[in-house]
Amino acid sequence: DAGITQSPRHKVTETGTPVTLRCHQTENHRYMYWYRQDPGHGLRLIHYSYGVKDTDKGEVSDGYSVSRSKTEDFLLTLESATSSQTSVYFCAITYDRNTEAFFGQGTRLTVV
Amino acid sequence: GEDVEQSLFLSVREGDSSVINCTYTDSSSTYLYWYKQEPGAGLQLLTYIFSNMDMKQDQRLTVLLNKKDKHLSLRIADTQTGDSAIYFCAEIKQAGTALIFGKGTTLSVSS
Numbered sequence: 001d002a003g004i005t006q007s008p009r010h011k012v013t014e015t016g017t018p019v020t021l022r023c024h025q026t027e028n029h030r031y032m033y034w035y036r037q038d039p040g041h042g043l044r045l046i047h048y049s050y051g052v053k054d055t056d057k058g059e060v061s062d063g064y065s066v067s068r069s070k071t072e073d074f075l076l077t078l079e080s081a082t083s084s085q086t087s088v089y090f091c092a093i094t095y096d097r098n099t100e101a102f103f104g105q106g107t108r109l110t111v112v
Numbered sequence: 113g114e115d116v117e118q119s120l121f122l123s124v125r126e127g128d129s130s131v132i133n134c135t136y137t138d139s140s141s142t143y144l145y146w147y148k149q150e151p152g153a154g155l156q157l158l159t160y161i162f163s164n165m166d167m168k169q170d171q172r173l174t175v176l177l178n179k180k181d182k183h184l185s186l187r188i189a190d191t192q193t194g195d196s197a198i199y200f201c202a203e204i205k206q207a208g209t210a211l212i213f214g215k216g217t218t219l220s221v222s223s
Contacts, residue, residue: 042213092155105153
């Protein structure tokens, strides 16, 4: 398995609270991504990073922010969680464009 | 269309062939991918095809690409119960960086 660790694996939080999910890689890959997976929608890109401090928005970025201060860590923050952000969140990494994407095991987030 | 499209469900009997279809969006996409997701797990790359190919075979898997129609298919020969999973088609658009996924096809294999 590629060295990708997501934490936490499960979290239940209350509406309006901030939440940070962490993705840690040991592969020294340049690109890192956050996706959310919802029934009927497949995987949708939230944000991605193409290097330290270099990030860009994806398809469903509203309500989310990211930070990448080190190559190995990519953080996803929900500033004020809402019930619509209940989902399974996946981190992925690629060495470069057009190379295989490796996925973490996912974080199941429930906002009550 | 703007989305990568797949049928949502496919049910087959063990030993039969499964064919999962996908329509992608960008005729300039250079690589097209098939990922598999087992219950409770992340996604694993099954196979991919470069856009200058029409077909790629890898053991029980055959990928067919029709660039004119932007149609991609994955054929699984001799389908086994262990093939039951969700299969995602994905592309990287010419101007993009990230994989864009279809909604996934749930393959159910009965014995």
